[in-house]
Amino acid sequence: MVLLTVRLPPGATLADALARLELAEEDVDTAFGLVPIDPGTGLYAVRVAEEASHRAANTAGGPFSDPPIAPHGSQDPHDRHAPPSG
Amino acid sequence: MRVLIQLRPAPDVVAAVIEPGVRATAADVAGRLPGVVLDQAFAPVAVPRPVPASAYGDPLSLNQRVEFSYAPQDAAVLVRGEIADDELSTRSVLLPSARRDVAGVFADPVIHSTPTCGGDGPVGHxxxxxxxxxxxxxxxxxxxxxxxxxxxxxxxxxxxxxxxxxxxxxxxxxxxxxxxxxxxxxxxxxxxxxxxxxxxxxxxxxxxxxxxxxxxxxxxxxxxxxxxxxxxxxxxxxxxxxxxxxxxxxxxxxxxxxxxxxxxxxxxxxxxxxxxxxxxxxxxxxxxxxxxxxxxxxxxxxxxxxxxxxxxxxxxxxxxxxxxxxxxxxxxxxxxxxxxxxxxxxxxxxxxxxxxxxxxxxxxxxxxxxxxxxxxxxxxxxxxxxxxxxxxxxxxxxxxxxxxxxxxxxxxxxxxxxxxxxxxxxxxxxxxxxxxxxxxxxxxxxxxx
Incomplete structure (x- = not known):
């Protein structure tokens, strides 16, 4: 999945975003929902299937990557190039 | 830039550098080297000459069995100094031709201890x-x-x-x-x-x-x-x-x-x-x-x-x-x-x-x-x-x-x-x-x- 941004008025809901982007509920990660990025400028984000992001290309910003993130350390202790254990 | 200068001074000067009881200074060894600020705090160090172990060996090759001679007529002496960055390349080349006792000019890079790495034990509490x-x-x-x-x-x-x-x-x-x-x-x-x-x-x-x-x-x-x-x-x-x-x-x-x-x-x-x-x-x-x-x-x-x-x-x-x-x-x-x-x-x-x-x-x-x-x-x-x-x-x-x-x-x-x-x-x-x-x-x- 990828992230899209959309500009909406204050207090907007996921339904408002779907209407603006002309997407269906099954196209988006409803658990992620509509997340305010910068409320001052009315910028919000939604997480959508990559295929659906192409359909919303004219009304949305993005698509933006949603890469995995990992701690700067792990539990692997033993060689000098092992990840620091923290 | 900091450099090491290898010199081949007279054998009695080399002998003084090697002799433990004698304190030779950079100025004693190098005199005045044009464009080089000598580090007087750095005591000159004798460096042995590699000599082929075999009588038929190549005197210019290190890819053979060699022995190292500290004899005063063989050994060289290192001193430390600084050459301005913008003159480094020209002076490094010209110094040996201007002074016959200069054998070479070498980098003296900063060296560090081995840093702490992922698998190392704790350093402090x-x-x-x-x-x-x-x-x-x-x-x-x-x-x-x-x-x-x-x-x-x-x-x-x-x-x-x-x-x-x-x-x-x-x-x-x-x-x-x-x-x-x-x-x-x-x-x-x-x-x-x-x-x-x-x-x-x-x-x-x-x-x-x-x-x-x-x-x-x-x-x-x-x-x-x-x-x-x-x-x-x-x-x-x-x-x-x-x-x-x-x-x-x-x-x-x-x-x-x-x-x-x-x-x-x-x-x-x-x-x-x-x-x-x-x-x-x-x-x-x-x-x-x-x-x-x-x-x-x-x-x-x-x-x-x-x-x-x-x-x-x-x-x-x-x-x-x-x-x-x-x-x-x-x-x-x-x-x-x-x-x-x-x-x-x-x-x-x-x-x-x-x-x-x-x-x-x-x-x-x-x-x-x-x-x-x-x-x-x-x-x-x-x-x-x-x-x-x-x-x-x-x-x-x-x-x-x-x-x-x-x-x-x-x-x-x-x-x-x-x-x-x-x-x-x-x-x-x-x-x-x-x-x-x-x-x-x-x-x-x-x-x-």
Whole structure:
């Protein structure tokens, strides 16, 4: 999945975003929902299937990557190039 | 540039250099070398001549069995000096032709001890870190994190473990803590892991800070976490910040995580890329939260040239994305001897050249979250150590008095410089020095009064 941004008025809901982007509920990660990025400028984000992001290309910003993130350390202790254990 | 100059002076001079009871000086050996400032403090050193072991050997080859002769008619002598950088190449070539006793001019590079790496044992103890940060004195003066909210955006906190190892009560605000959809559990009651180490390390300088437990790295998506989990976490933290009274806003956010491989991102130059793109939604929300008054602290990463984490996938400039954001404090790692640890990522950063900003302590015996006897390691530990120091400073200096950007500038200015040049891409501006920040803020307040 990828992230899209959309500009909406204050207090907007996921339904408002779907209407603006002309997407269906099954196209988006409803658990992620509509997340305010910068409320001052009315910028919000939604997480959508990559295929659906192409359909919303004219009304949305993005698509933006949603890469995995990992701690700067792990539990692997033993060689000098092992990840620091923290 | 500093150089070593190899000379073949008269045999009696060489004999004087070799003779233990005689003190020969650089001037005795070299006289005056044009364009070279001799280092008179460096005692001349005799260097043996390699001589072929066989009578039929090649006198110019080292790829054969050789013996080394210290006989005065064979040995050479090294002296140390400096040649101006812009004359180095010409003087290095011309010196041997101008002076027949000059055999060669060689580089004299700075050498370092082997840095601390991932598999090494602890260097110092967390109480050493507290002392180096000036934490006992700061606590006495009331800079202990009281009333400051410190969010640990990581893998969840086990408060009982932190409490047992720190030997004092840990304050976790469960109401204002947050977890991604699908992540169960109770704030402060997660299994002991990376996030517990981060919480412990943050409390070294700010023992009375109020922790928020934000376990974004416990993603239900079958990986450590997704950047979108962090986007949602930051949206929550914005509501936390805005709910605080404007006059006493103090929210510090500690982030010991990042993106390891470009293969998991859109490529640099793609408009949806994260690593190199300030317009990515996460980088936008970071900027917006900084603007609203939050102090955002990120680990620089563990991709230092000497011993990088084997997961590091960026061929260069490994401080990427928000870890290199101009509006965050990007933190590299030093051990308690103030030496940079070999895994601490070096700049320049991808979103901002001048990264890391500063260094803080890591690789010390602390939380034992990774098992008994294991150190708190990585820039993962350095980041919360710095975040805790920022929280201690914020105790009496909320964001309305000094903005996050102003505080970053003060942290830069007061850091203990570890190079001769000011900012560098290994240590940033130097090692964090919270008492110097407080001293500077105190001066400012006295002037304003």
């Amino acid at each position: 967390w109480q050493d870190v507290a002392r180096l940060l000036g934490a006992p004195e700061m606590t006495v003066e009331g800079h202990d994190g009281s009333g400051v909210t410190l969010a640990i955006v990581d893998s969840g906190i086990n408060a009982a473990h932190v409490q047992a190892h720190l030997g004092r009560e840990v304050i976790i605000d469960t109401e204002r803590s947050w977890s991604p959809p699908g992540v169960g559990g109770t704030p402060g009651e997660y299994p002991v892991a990376h996030g517990t180490m981060c919480a412990f390390d943050a409390l070294i300088a700010a023992p009375r800070a109020t922790l928020l437990d934000i376990p974004v790295l416990l993603s239900p998506h079958n990986v450590a976490g997704l950047l979108s989990d962090a986007v949602a976490a930051y949206a929550h933290l914005r509501t936390v910040l805005e709910a605080m009274p404007a006059g006493s806003r103090s929210l510090v956010i500690s982030n010991s995580w990042g993106l390891f491989s470009p293969g998991q991102d859109f490529p640099p130059g793609h408009p949806g890329n994260y690593s190199d793109n300030l317009a990515h939604p996460f980088n936008l929300i970071v900027a917006s939260l900084d603007q609203a008054g939050a102090d955002i602290v990120f680990s620089a990463g563990n991709c230092g040239r000497e011993c990088p984490d084997r997961r590091c996938g960026f061929p260069d400039r490994p401080i990427t994305g928000a870890n290199s954001h101009p509006r965050v404090l990007s933190v590299g790692g030093v051990d308690t001897g103030l030496e940079r640890v070999g895994y601490s990522s070096q700049g320049p950063g991808r979103l901002s050249d001048r990264k890391p900003d500063i260094c803080a302590y890591t690789h010390f015996a602390g939380s034992e979250a990774n098992g008994p006897g294991t150190p708190d390691t990585g820039t993962s530990a350095a980041c919360p150590v710095a975040a805790g120091a920022v929280a201690a400073i914020r105790t009496r200096h909320p964001a309305t008095e000094i903005s996050p950007a102003q505080l970053r500038t003060l942290l830069h200015r007061t850091a203990e410089d570890r190079s001769t040049l000011g900012f560098d891409h290994d240590y940033g501006y130097g090692v964090i020095n919270p008492p110097a920040v407080l001293e500077s803020l105190g001066r400012h307040t006295r002037h304003a009064a």
